[in-house]
Amino acid sequence: MTIESILLKDYPVGHKKEGNRAYSPLFLFKCLLLQKWFRIQSDPELESQINDRQSFQAFLDISAQEASPDHSTFLAMNNFKDGIMRKDTKTAKLTEYEIERNKKISKVRYIVEQYFGLSHLHDNGQRARFTTIDKNNMDIWFRQVAFNIKRGFNIFQRVSPA
Numbered sequence: 001m002t003i004e005s006i007l008l009k010d011y012p013v014g015h016k017k018e019g020n021r022a023y024s025p026l027f028l029f030k031c032l033l034l035q036k037w038f039r040i041q042s043d044p045e046l047e048s049q050i051n052d053r054q055s056f057q058a059f060l061d062i063s064a065q066e067a068s069p070d071h072s073t074f075l076a077m078n079n080f081k082d083g084i085m086r087k088d089t090k091t092a093k094l095t096e097y098e099i100e101r102n103k104k105i106s107k108v109r110y111i112v113e114q115y116f117g118l119s120h121l122h123d124n125g126q127r128a129r130f131t132t133i134d135k136n137n138m139d140i141w142f143r144q145v146a147f148n149i150k151r152g153f154n155i156f157q158r159v160s161p162a
Contacts, residue, residue: 003029023069030060031074043071083109115147 007025034056035046050056050068057064085105086098094102128136 043074047071
């Protein structure tokens, strides 16, 4: 399964005869990666940077003659489904749709939340180990990488033929 196949499930490429060309979800995803990696604060600035930087164009596999997508195009990819589970309140009970939605979300969320639960349980993850934010961020990142490598190796061992 590729990143593109996962994105295509929720963001199919449109085929209109009029208007701007449709961009693949993978292309837009790569644009958003650039926006996050380079701390670009707005969609108009992202559009400008893509038009200006050869390195961005190379990463996106577009020529210097091709214009960046209009900044409003990025809005569709920035509007990811929230993934926030709903809960009952005293005045409003969950609908059947919301209950089913919560079940679907929980199947994905537990994978992500598993790291945090295990980190708190076994690795003193609720406490900062260093005195600076940068060092703590690196520590958390390395713990996550190590956890995912170990988990990936265990999964690979289970699914691969002996």
